[in-house]
Amino acid sequence: MAAGGFQRVVCLALFLIFVDLLAFVSGDYEVDQQIFQPGIQGTLKVAAAKPRRYLLYDVNPGEGFNLRRDVYMRMANLVKKLQDQESWVLVLPPWGRLYHWKSSMDKQQIKIPWSAFFDLESLNRHIPVIEFEDYIKETGSAEIDEMWYLQSYKDGFFKTGKWEEKVDERDCNDPPVFRQDESGHYRGWFWGYDEAYVLKFKCVSAQANAGLMVKPLTTNTTARSIMINRAEVLLHDAYGQTGYWDARRSMRFSKELRLVGNEFRSKYLNSTDKDDKTIMWEDWRTFKPAVGTAKGGPYLAVHLRRGDFARSHSKNVPSLQGAAKQIREIMKEQKLKKVYLATDASDQEVKEIKKMVTGLVRYKPTKEELIKYKDGGIAIIDQWICAHARYFIGTALSTFSFRIHEERSILGFEPKTTYNRLCADNQSVEECEQPSQWPVVY
Ligand SMILES: Nc1nc2c(ncn2[C@@H]2O[C@H](COP(=O)(O)OP(=O)(O)OP(=O)(O)O)[C@@H](O)[C@H]2O)c(=O)[nH]1
Ligand SMILES: *[C@@H]1O[C@H](CO)[C@@H](O)[C@H](O)[C@H]1NC(C)=O
Ligand SMILES: *[C@@H]1O[C@H](CO)[C@@H](O)[C@H](O)[C@H]1NC(C)=O
Numbered sequence: 001m002a003a004g005g006f007q008r009v010v011c012l013a014l015f016l017i018f019v020d021l022l023a024f025v026s027g028d029y030e031v032d033q034q035i036f037q038p039g040i041q042g043t044l045k046v047a048a049a050k051p052r053r054y055l056l057y058d059v060n061p062g063e064g065f066n067l068r069r070d071v072y073m074r075m076a077n078l079v080k081k082l083q084d085q086e087s088w089v090l091v092l093p094p095w096g097r098l099y100h101w102k103s104s105m106d107k108q109q110i111k112i113p114w115s116a117f118f119d120l121e122s123l124n125r126h127i128p129v130i131e132f133e134d135y136i137k138e139t140g141s142a143e144i145d146e147m148w149y150l151q152s153y154k155d156g157f158f159k160t161g162k163w164e165e166k167v168d169e170r171d172c173n174d175p176p177v178f179r180q181d182e183s184g185h186y187r188g189w190f191w192g193y194d195e196a197y198v199l200k201f202k203c204v205s206a207q208a209n210a211g212l213m214v215k216p217l218t219t220n221t222t223a224r225s226i227m228i229n230r231a232e233v234l235l236h237d238a239y240g241q242t243g244y245w246d247a248r249r250s251m252r253f254s255k256e257l258r259l260v261g262n263e264f265r266s267k268y269l270n271s272t273d274k275d276d277k278t279i280m281w282e283d284w285r286t287f288k289p290a291v292g293t294a295k296g297g298p299y300l301a302v303h304l305r306r307g308d309f310a311r312s313h314s315k316n317v318p319s320l321q322g323a324a325k326q327i328r329e330i331m332k333e334q335k336l337k338k339v340y341l342a343t344d345a346s347d348q349e350v351k352e353i354k355k356m357v358t359g360l361v362r363y364k365p366t367k368e369e370l371i372k373y374k375d376g377g378i379a380i381i382d383q384w385i386c387a388h389a390r391y392f393i394g395t396a397l398s399t400f401s402f403r404i405h406e407e408r409s410i411l412g413f414e415p416k417t418t419y420n421r422l423c424a425d426n427q428s429v430e431e432c433e434q435p436s437q438w439p440v441v442y
């Protein structure tokens with residue numbers, strides 16, 4: 001969505017400015033760690049008997065699946081920092097009601113637990129996480145003590161052009177979408193759980209990396225559960241650095257979805273982990289393949305983003321003909337006879353591409369599979385298969401493609417087989433800027 005794109009540009013701009021600032025001050029990223037390391041580290045650890053505190057969060061409703069995965073990482077690393085001082089657990093916001101998830105099978109698609117898509121054991125190896133259902137069981141109700149609704153500063157970066165990290169309670173910029181009922185409880189969208197509410201609501205202006213929330217969360221309130229809403233306002237503490245990759249590596253897909261992808265690979269693409277050198281062991285903490293060890297299955301994988309995105313990013317997305325032409329060229333260049341297509345294109349569009357490209361396959365779920373895995377699961381199966389190809393080419397600026405880049409880097413693929421994008425029709429080489437490479441940092 002447009003909102004997603006804007007958010008990303010803003011994030012990127014702020015991030016780059018901040019990195020510049022840091023680089024200016026220090027010449028490296030270490031300073032980041034020092035500035036935001038909580039000062040009273042360790043002193044509170046003695047209070048082991050204190051019950052653990054719950055951090056909940058949610059994201060702007062307009063954001064898509066793959067930006068949400070990125071926001072998870074920021075929140076996870078906030079909890080990681082909180083852990084240095086107190087015992088906290090991250091409550092995973094149930095999936096649902098996403099703009100793109102509208103397969104006719106199951107219009108609702110709400111209250112989907114994270115375990116439907118991700119491996120919770122893996123997430124838990126990074127920080128403690130629980131599902132919202134477990135939160136309700138553990139605390140006895142769907143009551144949340146406080147909601148901090150993030151917003152920008154009225155006199156912030158966009159007005160002043162000056163970037164400084166800050167977070168403060170402020171009057172709400174806009175009339176709050178969470179409203180008090182007759183018993184004083186704040187109600188609104190809680191992932192489809194009508195019984196959920198918060199006791200105390202406030203707006204918080206933030207122009208900060210997620211780590212800056214440690215201080216207010218540990219010193220401004222003793223509330224047991226705090227929900228940060230519009231969590232995407234907070235930026236990564238250190239994009240592309242160790243913490244980023246730890247969180248990312250812990251986001252393993254569910255075993256079931258990986259299995260579906262693997263079965264498809266072996267059945268239609270002659271691709272197995274053994275032949276392709278993509279064997280990945282279960283504990284991500286010890287899985288550190290050297291760059292270039294992964295070979296990948298004998299196919300080209302393409303992520304071709306269409307729909308709303310093709311319209312809003314028309315300057316960077318090719319026509320179907322343009323995409324087909326590039327696909328044929330890469331197949332020839334890479335000597336690959338098969339191509340796996342991941343796309344949100346309509347059936348009609350896929351038909352057209354199939355006419356122009358021989359050897360094209362895609363995973364097309366049956367009705368039962370669609371109901372079982374849902375749009376999110378199908379997206380993951382597509383990503384998983386793309387992640388195992390010998391060569392990948394994605395769509396510029398799509399977070400769906402970004403997550404595939406990361407998955408492939410984690411598997412140990414050579415960057416040049418991964419960080420590629422389709423060019424728009426008639427786009428010059430200079431204009432068709434290739435995605436930036438982010439090597440895994442352990
Ligand atoms: N199965 C499948 N779904 C896709 C594919 N491409 C896009 N989608 C769907 O469309 C959504 C795209 O939204 P995002 O995940 O946010 O990725 P994005 O390309 O950055 O899109 P915006 O958020 O609109 O900028 C995905 O979550 C899927 O639901 C694809 O190749 N396969
Ligand atoms: C924390 O408390 C201080 C002091 O009362 C206040 O200035 C600040 O805005 C508060 N921050 C948050 C995020 O509530
Ligand atoms: C499948 O891959 C194996 C191992 O690379 C290879 O020996 C075999 O010939 C391939 N089969 C087909 C049908 O391409």
Ligand SMILES: *[C@@H]1O[C@H](CO)[C@@H](O)[C@H](O)[C@H]1NC(C)=O
Binds near residue numbers: 425426
């Ligand atoms: C690309 O260039 C060709 C030939 O110059 C032209 O016919 C075509 O309309 C152009 N396509 C786009 C999308 O601009």
